[in-house]
Amino acid sequence: MPRSKKGKRGSGKSGGRNGVKGExxxxxxxxxxxxxxxxxxxxxxxxxxxxxxxxxxxxxxxxxxxxxxxxxxxxxxxxxxxxxxxxxxxxxxxxxxxxxxxxxxxxxxxxxxxxxxxxxxxxxxxxxxxxxxxxxxxxxxxxxxxxxxxxxxxxxxxxxxxxxxxxxxxxxxxxxxxxSMSQLEGVFMSSYPNREGALPASKPGHPALCSAALQAWALLVTLCPVSRLAVLLDLHLPKLQACLESSDVNYRIVVGETIALLVELGRDIDEDFEVEDSDGLCVSLKGLATDSNKHRAKNDRRKQRSVFREVLHYIENEDFQEEKxxxxxxxxxxxxxxxxxxxxxxxxxxxxxxxxxxxxxxxxxxxxxxxxxxxxxxxxxxxxxxxxxxxxxxxxxxxxxxxxxxxxxxxxxxxx
Structure with missing residues (x-):
């Protein structure tokens, strides 16, 4: 799915979910x-x-x-x-x-x-x-x-x-x-799909552990040299896309935010950077941004939709909702x-x-x-x-x- 014309950063309203409100x-x-x-x-x-x-x-x-x-x-x-x-x-x-x-x-x-x-x-x-x-x-x-x-x-x-x-x-x-990043990868990569493409069964406490490991890993990724970053993008973006199907809502959200971060870093080093199978990624993101599954808790659905609307908007338009x-x-x-x-x-x-x-x-x-x-x-x-x-x-x-x-x-x- 081709990316639309680059949007203007900061065009959204400030005071989002991480802003002052709620502190x-x-x-x-x-x-x-x-x-x-x-x-x-x-x-x-x-x-x-x-x-x-x-x-x-x-x-x-x-x-x-x-x-x-x-x-x-x-x-x-x-x-x-x-x-x-x-x-x-x-x-x-x-x-x-x-x-x-x-x-x-x-x-x-x-x-x-x-x-x-x-x-x-x-x-x-x-x-x-x-x-x-x-x-x-x-x-x-x-x-x-x-x-x-x-x-x-x-x-x-x-x-x-x-x-x-x-x-x-x-x-x-x-x-x-x-x-180190390699140790962190050893934790969250256990949630990646197997050779047949199926996600592993979730064990008690495992999604929270993988979420924490992935968040810490993402922090370290921001300091990687360009050559290493290119390797990480090729290795992890397809696997993380598959993890959007995880049964744990909090892990799905962390995965979505990490995908957005990796795409941002990819665009920083190459203006023409495109995600492999961007059409499939956008379909997955759109489904999570509009999810109305009654089996999920209402607050979980609301939080998930909010985050994935932002992620989808950024992937499609390179437009980020700026906050102060x-x-x-x-x-x-x-x-x-x-x-x-x-x-x-x-x-x-x-x-x-x-x-x-x-x-x-x-x-x-x-x-x-x-x-x-x-x-x-x-x-x-x-x-x-x-x-x-x-x-x-x-x-x-x-x-x-x-x-x-x-x-x-x-x-x-x-x-x-």
Whole structure:
């Protein structure tokens, strides 16, 4: 099926499924308080942000008390009680996702990494999954420098061992997806059709594991050199198209989004790139975009139709529904499948804290081309910025966005 004339990117309305709508507006202090309150229910150590009269304590005292409780959480990761360790992991996860703690964690990164390694080795499936998630958050907190790389090298062998161990807990394997592309392929390719073209029978927990592996693999694909990318497109696009017939709705959606990403990357390196059997692909996508099967849950049908309408529209017209994510006086544009994939990965990890990290976390700001964190007067409000200032900001954001996309393309250039 020939592609129609190239559409204008960003022609859709902003504020889609990954936009601001639907994200929590809870403040950072609320999230930290919630985390410590959660922890206190198990450890009987509550974080108190008010004095005995109910009046708020000063910010410095609150920070000191927060750090004291964080130290206690880290100590409790070595407790004999699995319940205590699990509570500590959950409390640390909530705080790590809602605040930037670079200085505090830099001094304790080795200790914390050792504790998480112990949880991964000796804990049950839920504890392993929680420890893996917390380790990813630790790397996000430490940024893209030597500290994060040092911690990653310490724990990567253990992650790899869990991922390739077919007998390991499914929940743990699903969370431990920080490893090479070949290992990830070994997981999700088990969902590919056999020689007769039939999809394998689905085992409990297997679609979720394949979804997580495919999403992690897709992130790494965006950094591949052009020569390697061409091989991956030829190998995986036909097989992924067959996986659109999977019985699991969430896996079908991940497959559809991955197909759109691969097509976008293919078009980035070759304007005339076409999908093999594009007619068959569009027929499959159209069927999923209009699916009204009453045997499926209503919410699943709605979600599936929404995603596959976007995928079909992009495959046919190369038109992507642009979104703008606002935080403070800044914002980032989601103008393609690659950028959406990266943003969604951080949003899934950081949840309602993603805006805070976009404002203050150097790693996220570097990835999205935002530069150093802005330092604004506390009295500055978004609605007090003049229209001219907004125009200047939007112009600068557009230039930064274009520069970042070109930079990413350059990173995928062949290196001899």
């Amino acid at each position: 929590s507006g809870a403040s950072d202090d609320d999230l930290a308080s919630e985390a410590m309150s959660h922890y206190s229910s198990a450890s009987e150590n509550a974080l108190v942000l008010e004095d005995g009269t109910g009046e708020a304590v000063d910010e410095l005292t609150a920070l000191e008390e927060t750090e004291d409780k964080l130290r206690q959480c880290i100590d409790d990761l070595t407790d004999k009680s699995a319940k205590m360790r699990q509570a500590a992991l959950e409390s640390l996860r909530l705080v790590f996702s809602s605040r930037v703690l670079y200085d505090f964690l830099t001094e304790r990164r080795i200790t914390l990494t050792d504790c998480l390694e112990r949880c991964l080795k000796k804990g049950g499936g839920e504890e392993q999954a929680a420890a893996a998630t917390l380790f990813v958050l630790l790397c996000v907190q430490l940024g893209g420098g030597d500290e994060a790389e040092e911690c990653f090298k310490m724990i990567r062998p253990l992650f790899s061992a869990i991922l390739i161990d077919g007998g390991a807990n499914v929940s743990a394997r699903q969370s431990d997806l920080v490893r 994510i606002r935080f403070g006086v800044e914002g980032i544009y989601i103008d393609g499948w690659m950028r959406r994939l990266v943003y969604d990965a951080f949003k899934d990890l950081l949840e309602s804290g993603v805006r805070h990290h976009l404002q203050f976390n150097s790693l996220l700001r570097d990835i999205f081309g935002l530069g150093a964190p802005l330092i604004l007067d506390a009295g500055v409000k978004v609605n007090k910025i003049s229209r001219f200032e907004k125009h200047l900001f939007n112009s600068a954001a557009f230039k930064a966005r274009t520069k970042l996309r070109n930079k990413v393309r350059d990173k995928r250039a062949d290196v001899m």
